[in-house]
Amino acid sequence: MNKRLQLFSEWLQEQHISFALITSSPNVFYLSGFYCDPHERLLALLIFPQEEPALICPQMETARVKQAGWTYEIIDYTDTDNPWQLLEHHVRSRNIAVERIAVEKSHLSLERYELLHTYFQARSWINAEEKLRQLRMIKEEKEIAVLRQAAELADYAVEVGVNAIAEGKTELDIIATIEYEMKKKGVREMSFATMVLTGKNTANPHGVPGLTAIQRGDFVLFDLGVIVDGYCSDITRTVVFGEATEEQQMIYDTVLRAQLAAIDASKPGVEIGNVDRAARSIIEQAGYGPYFTHRVGHGLGIELHEYPSMNATNTMPLERGMTFTIEPGIYVPSVGGVRIEDDVFITDNGAEILTKYPKELIIV
Structure with a gap:
């Protein structure tokens, strides 16, 4: 047995x-x-x-x-x-x-x-x-190895999507390119319906991609993942097409600082609620508190969303072997939204980041 x-x-x-x-x-x-x-x-x-x-x-x-x-x-x-x-x-x-x-x-x-x-x-x-x-x-070593493979493919999928951005292309155009390239890599199934949103659509955390065309000055948000040997990855990156406004840069910088703070707080023995609060406090201090409308992340493994729930009221301590996402976001209806998400594995010393696509603001 x-x-x-x-x-x-x-x-x-x-x-x-x-x-x-x-x-x-x-x-x-x-x-x-x-x-x-x-x-x-x-x-x-x-x-x-x-x-x-x-x-x-x-x-x-x-x-x-x-x-x-x-x-x-x-x-x-x-x-x-x-x-x-x-x-x-x-x-x-x-x-x-x-x-x-x-x-x-x-x-x-x-x-x-x-x-x-x-x-x-x-x-x-x-x-x-x-x-x-x-x-x-609590993941076994063989599970972590598979999650690393899934994260690597998710990184590549974002790279494909960013490289496919062009004025006039629709959200669904970009998704088609991503998923075609994933099939060529041997990926049979995505973790969930691939999300590419542009412009004001990015202000909806769970927006539905459609025929909206990319325009200069738009945020373009990618949220996607793949399944490898039964295990999911999940990554979000947000870029700007054309030129970023001062407000867009401010929102992006705030989300990035919040995400890095949450990653830094992710250590064995730390209460999960502290991870959420590490990100949330930075966003609140910047004046965007009402625009961060979800928990900081969720457990990840065989299912896209599993235990633990990375919310501010969870008093469970982090343990070695836990895998979860860290994905703070700011969503301003009149401007757009930014979310930065990584897959994290808790080691004896802290957090290992499985998804590695660059996080500094990319202007396409």
């Missing part, structure tokens, strides 16, 4: 849990090494306190499960089978008393809970997510 499954099984023993049914694709991947989007079909990992686990999947995925290195039992099913009956039969065959079941409460739908409740009248339902978040939050 791999280390991750072993640690999770030990937790089941400590909590006197009969079994766990893990159904979210990211957590199934984390524990088994197999990633799949099953759509409406059931994909689940069945984990016991002391016995070997089993993976439940559509029969069409069986070969891929084996290719991923899964060596334990596979409970596969066709579209005319009832996977829940197969699940019940497998659990009953273990001759265990089913009293406490662990599930991912934020992922398990009400419909699926009712199905489970029909087959297993457990006394209590335990949320497995907090334990899984704790396990996934």
Whole structure:
């Protein structure tokens, strides 16, 4: 049994849990090494306190499960089978008393809970997510190695985008160029929908790219990432096309100083809230406090947003092995917005920056 499954099984023993049914694709991947989007079909990992686990999947995925290195039992099913009956039969065959079941409460739908409740009248339902978040939050060396590769490709994607800037090109034109070049690099999937925004659109932190054409004097904001071997990167850079105004330079300089302060504050033992406040205080002192409208960052790994949440009220101390983004921003509706984002790994001594594309203001 791999280390991750072993640690999770030990937790089941400590909590006197009969079994766990893990159904979210990211957590199934984390524990088994197999990633799949099953759509409406059931994909689940069945984990016991002391016995070997089993993976439940559509029969069409069986070969891929084996290719991923899964060596334990596979409970596969066709579209005319009832996977829940197969699940019940497998659990009953273990001759265990089913009293406490662990599930991912934020992922398990009400419909699926009712199905489970029909087959297993457990006394209590335990949320497995907090334990899984704790396990996934501290990255292993092999995970860091993959995240470095993903960050390197994200750097290249920004470089492609910046080089593609030209007057009259639209946001979607630039995105098409970036994603075409990523495919040529072997990137099958971006971490999320690539964002390129220009002009006043940059004042919306989660703007939707469209047919807005780049004009001289515009901010151009890139927010993108790629997936490598199941792990995400996430980078944001903002440049100016043509010539920057004094206000644009002031906003950019403020965001850069805030981001560098947050990175400097990122050390083992430091409360996460202090990282947010390190950036926020600089932006507030410059008079732009109301225009920094989100937390300073988010955990990063198998999912684009995972634990820890890098917000001002989080008292959790940073630990070696945590990976997250640091991405302060200022968004002024009449002017535009600037965000600078890096992927960060906490080492024994401080923060290692995984994304390395230059951060000084670039005038294209």
